Amino acid sequence: LRIRVAGRAATQVQLHRILELSELEHITVQVIPFTHEDFAGAGSTMVHSGGSLPQLDTVVRDAPHGTAFVDSEAQLEHFRTLFRRVRGEALPPKQSRDLINQLAKEL
Structure with a gap:
């Protein structure tokens, strides 16, 4: 911003x-304001698309090597946890x- x-x-x-x-x-x-100096872990753009069927959720992540679509349950759980942290800090x-x-x- x-x-x-x-x-x-x-x-x-x-x-x-x-x-x-x-x-x-x-x-x-x-x-998440700059005053939250200790927050780390969301260093790239992430979009979580989800709905009433969690198994159809997808995370789109921009990375230096290009855009990545994440839809495996193990990876989704990692990003769900990260999104919960982001919401908690914001x-x-x-x-x-x-x-x-x-x-x-x-x-």
Whole structure:
């Protein structure tokens, strides 16, 4: 959220779009702030797609060697555990939105 890929105006648009999407019922945005220095283990992008049948869950992970799709039960359990840690460390949705708003105002 703090790393600018484009200029100030584009970054503000991106942050406001995240805020807009976070208001949708089916989307939850939670932020792990830099002040949580001891948090480690989520060094790459991960997306968990799951539903009512856990055996159909898939994790999509971006890695230096490319995108990896994970669907074996042992690997899925590892990522479920990691996602639980991430959710536990992250700010609640309202506080996450407040932080994103603050970052947008600082630009």
